[in-house]
Amino acid sequence: MPHRSQEIAALFPDHVIVLAGKPGSVTGELFNEELECVERAVEKRRLEFTAGRLLAREALKQLGVGPSPLLPAKDRSPIWPAGIAGTISHTRDFCAVAVATHNNSRCLGMDVEESSPLRDELIERICTERELGWLASREKAGEDRGRLGKLIFSAKEAFYKCQYPLTARFLEFEDVELEIDLDSSTFTATVRPEVNELPTDLQLSARFSTLDELIVCAVSG
Numbered sequence: 001m002p003h004r005s006q007e008i009a010a011l012f013p014d015h016v017i018v019l020a021g022k023p024g025s026v027t028g029e030l031f032n033e034e035l036e037c038v039e040r041a042v043e044k045r046r047l048e049f050t051a052g053r054l055l056a057r058e059a060l061k062q063l064g065v066g067p068s069p070l071l072p073a074k075d076r077s078p079i080w081p082a083g084i085a086g087t088i089s090h091t092r093d094f095c096a097v098a099v100a101t102h103n104n105s106r107c108l109g110m111d112v113e114e115s116s117p118l119r120d121e122l123i124e125r126i127c128t129e130r131e132l133g134w135l136a137s138r139e140k141a142g143e144d145r146g147r148l149g150k151l152i153f154s155a156k157e158a159f160y161k162c163q164y165p166l167t168a169r170f171l172e173f174e175d176v177e178l179e180i181d182l183d184s185s186t187f188t189a190t191v192r193p194e195v196n197e198l199p200t201d202l203q204l205s206a207r208f209s210t211l212d213e214l215i216v217c218a219v220s221g
């Protein structure tokens, strides 16, 4: 699969560095502290973790940040160097990383999914009533409900990752409602007011792309 760094970078503001690659093909050595994180993991997990860490290290280098272990917090979110916002996502065959300085972005969230359709029972679990109504209207217009369901899933995951460093808040799927604009390939996400802890001055930009076999959602604030 060709590396998609440029197509994915186009979903973020210009200052965001994006690198992508195939797990197993990204070369380099992990720091010992990073190796310890996956020493008991299955091979798939070791490969995706390794690709994410090596791509992140190279992307951080492009921001002028020297190499250091990128360790996960107890909640599994990466502990980015001071002054850096970042996000990592992987599928079986693909890994992508985005980073920016806090001067330019307070938070980033990215999700990559294989574009296979989402099963109906999962669509029912992750969508709000309003989103289900939107899906029904799009289906009537001839669009693929399963693939749009996957897009909703991916967009919510990207939004979740973006908000997490600012709120440390776990969100249920029904806490977040999306409005997707298929023409402009953008979306907005609204958190139920009773759970919302996002700063009031935060302006989020949220875009998506369907790159052949991949759906990529990118949120930055």
Ligand SMILES: CC(C)(COP(=O)(O)OP(=O)(O)OC[C@H]1O[C@@H](n2cnc3c(N)ncnc32)[C@H](O)[C@@H]1OP(=O)(O)O)[C@@H](O)C(=O)NCCC(=O)NCCS
Pocket (backbone or CB within 6 Å): 048, 049, 052, 072, 075, 076, 077, 078, 087, 088, 089, 090, 091, 110, 111, 112, 156, 157, 160, 161, 162, 164, 165, 170, 171, 172, 173, 176
């Ligand atoms: C964290 C989560 C979003 C990851 O999504 P995923 O599609 O399973 O997997 P991805 O490959 O896209 O992303 C995994 C990466 O996300 C990052 N990540 C993990 N937890 C995170 C968090 N709380 N905040 C931000 N990033 C996180 C990590 O870098 C991880 O890769 P790594 O372990 O190799 O470092 C998901 O596993 C999860 O915990 N979801 C619960 C919350 C949720 O989905 N709520 C409903 C949406 S609103």
